[in-house]
Amino acid sequence: MESDLGSKRDGLKDNEDLRFLLDGAKLTKIRSKSWHKSRYFNLMEDCRTIMCSSKKLGKKGNTFLIEDIESVRKGRQTEGLKKHTDPDEEEKCFSIMFKGSKKNLDFMVNSKEEAHRWVTSLEKLMNHAQNLSKKQEREHWFISCMRKADKNKDNKMTLKELKHFLRQVNIEVDDTYVEEIFKKCDTSNSGTLEDLEIEEFYSLLTKREEIDVIYAKYAKTEGEMSARDLLDFLLNEQREQATIESALKLIEKHELDEAAKQKKCMTKDGFVMYLNQEDGCIFNPAHSPVYQDMSQPLNHYFISSSHNTYLMEDQLKGPSSTEAYVKALMKSCRCVELDCWDGPNGEPIIYHGYTLTSKILFKDVIRAIKDYAFKVNEMLILPLGE
Template sequence: MSEMDGQSCVSSMMVWTPMTKIRENRKKYKRKYRLRKDMETVEYTAGIKTCRACTKRPPEEQNFEITNIAEVFLSKLTLLRSRVDRESITGATKTFSIYYKDQTPALDLECSKEDVAKAWVAGIQHLMRARRTETIIDKRKRWISEYFHKGKNADDRLESKEAKKVLAQMNIQIKESQIDMVIQKLDKDQTGALNLDEFTQFYNDVTAREEIEELFDKYAVDGENMKVHELMQFHAKEQKVAIDAKGCGKLIEKFEPDSELKKKNILSLEGFTLYLQSAESDVFNHTHDEVYQDMTQPLSHYFIASSHNTYLLEDQIRGPSSKEGYVRALLKGCRFLELDCWDGDDGEPVIYHGYTLTSKVLFRDVIEAIGRYAFKASPYPVFLSLENHCSVVQQRALAAHMVNILGDSLCNIPATSDMQKLPSPQQLRGKIIVKNKKLKRNVAEDDVSDEDEAAETEDVEVQERVKTCKEKKKTIKLAKELSDLVNICEAVHFYSFQHSREKDMPYNISSIKEGKADSLVKDQAADFIDHTKRQLVKIYPSGAKVDSSNMDPYLYWAAGCQIVALNYQTPCDQMDLNLGLFRQNGRCGYVLKPEALRDAQTRLDTSNNIPEKYKKTLKIKVISGFQLPTPKGEGSGGSAVDPYVKVQVYGVPADCAEDGTDVVKNNGFHPVWNCDMSFPLTFPDLALVRFEVKEHDTMSDSETIGQFSLPVSSMQQGYRHVHLLSKDQEDLSPAALFIHVSLQ
């Protein structure tokens, strides 16, 4: 594909373009797509008409946001989803695919011409790049413009009623009479309505925040602007950060919107507010957006982002199986994928949740997707955990597909009897590791135990088959071709820590069920930690979780367990914590364990009696909230919300704690709490903090408005903003909490 001018492509996207949507069930749908003038949203219509009244869906559902796109690319026929009738698609370069950040199904679109598909891909990629590089000033301008254009009239203006509706959508509640007064004040050309510049000024006026103004006045001696030396004082005293005059000048250059003040090298209240709302002043330390940890230690020294039943998009009984599950997990930095493999038709193995009504997806299609997406989010190794229920013939097909599709990316480091430690993530960059049983040397084909696979499938039928086989353990025949792909991740049954010390090698990995793991963590935490210094351990959920709910991962991380397999398709508190832990270290899916959980000379029992030398106290003051969204289904406008904040700490058992603010009635736009909290930490290196904003409801469970999780080790001290995410991990900007953090 030749280089295309991104902005020209964006312009061409603003014209209605006929395309064909291709679904997994082989059906095709004629659509017309275009980019709205706000350059944020792509809208579509059904059929050949552009009249919204002719479509089945309500208008607000007939669009998708550019910010929700994870990747867009020209499709190859072999990469389209498995149920598409590949023979009916003419010309692969006329087709492009969009994968989303959230649970939205992937979109395959066929254009009339190759150049049209290329222009759309180039245009979307141009917009995505622009979003990644924009400043907070640009972002705010874009955000205000987006809402303005959604509500403006035919004259490109907002009258009083329109302005009130737009402000409510922005979670700003204000009386219409007040809006009329503002319009009279700002409406310079006396049209009775606001243009974009006037509306922007209106927004700036109503979103002024007293708590930030008080902080500004504390350091801006003249009460008007903050000079460089005053900004240095603010950082040293409040933010616990050393920054010199040159660094402060760069901040003023970046965040001061007034060009005249920028020339004088001073910061206004507006610039100071923008700075505090920016990534630089986020509670999360954004230097941790890059890989900053030592990646040369053995694999057993890292926590590894791990998924369970990766192929499922919903529940474990009737939900669909799809390669999209693997794409979504990989794009979130997941490095450990599960593939439940069963015999399929025509000699082609399939992946699905055996003995259930979940749909099936071809193993080959999943491997193709993994081949494409394995290293998009992270260069470090990916594990393929094969739960093998296939016949020998189809096991050979499994092996052939992996060899043919993954090729040189398959890990080929031999597992030798003199191996003292596992290789490092750095050594295994770009490699895919197969986890499975392995035949003994010089054996062409043999029986291996089916006990672990039966337990991990969570299928009652398979488990009962194993339990009722009294004469001998159930076994399956393992093909040499599949066995040969297994090297540094050979699955073995876990009997005891003593057995593992005497018999196991570093390349052996055991899978332990949630219930059994709970007992081991409680009674033998120190032994568990010593075990995981040398070997990998996978913890998988009990079979009772048919709704794909998740176990509490921090319980097992505290015992050094590297692989805690969670359902990535399930938004929940546990997934928030999982993504919070792996938010650090460049989201690469590998987090170096605390030294005490790696050092062979240290004997630590995290269940109790942790030495005093590790202890610290985390103090958090929840000051205020800003433009909190209204939970779905409750109408629009932030004032309808009765918010409170829950702060939870997770880690070793002694550190797990929770505190909360009072409820602020009828104010989601700018609630103020000023609530002090204190959390003694016995082992802060392993502690996570989860902020959750909830809507108070006396009649039922309080609904989550927004949340954010991060490790204590990635928290910045001082006055910080917590930029909230939805339960589905969507960015809720500008919704945020304003807090103060200290770690003593």
């Protein structure tokens, strides 16, 4: 589903890494010792979707979104690659780890240089996605969800698909209103929306009347906000300790119209841009680092904890995995559970006792905890053994 929201690439330049991903390449996808399949992976023109294609899949292929990737790991770091590849292939392997329960993808390529290129290029694209403005994030989220709702993948949205999509993302809108803006946007009278029509539907659906009201309240200088008007807004509505100098800096930073900027004024578009950036966020930036008193006894705090940390799925017959510990730790979990049992050859194992869950080695879990315990959180880690 292509719209101008996607095709502008949001500031991405056609650098070598981007071109590398757009061109794509064949990667060896690995699932087991005997399942090593060649698949073609490339970045689509929207610069946020990766497509996997093969002769079996044909032109359609499978896709996943850049924003769904949690991390890209170089080398044989996953259980699958450790089991199903040889140690001397370490530098030719890499893995794509996904958020949530989606299974990771393990790959092997022809050289360590190619593996490094895939890892660094994907990481740069992920970093770019993470640095988008709040407005861009919402647009990306909206278009991504719309693409998923396009059931027949024809890059067009019917009224039925749009209504289903709105229910899926918990947007409660009256059906009559949806039909009204659908007809308004369907300029081709085709009964479907595509490209710019979808962008217009998004704009109408997300129109913020309360922003119009607050802007009109403070825009007292020929229909625009002067620096003094903006200062009044910052003092009265935002409760900030602002000055006329800080108001001028916000105009210089966020105003899109050069003529308004020359007049030291902020248009409504500039005001919306400001509200969607970190400067207009309700969150107090002073609270980004830990600011609470951390000198109290341990039992004075709530601790982010994980139960049956080793389980990837259900607790009766689901798989156990060190990857479950990695995911928990990367979400800042500080207390993880280790259900330890005697294993063969004197090696302790971890699994959900007296069930059909798979077993993993205690030493592999400890190694995973050692590697990932403090990557995103410096607070102490509490391994709870049973």
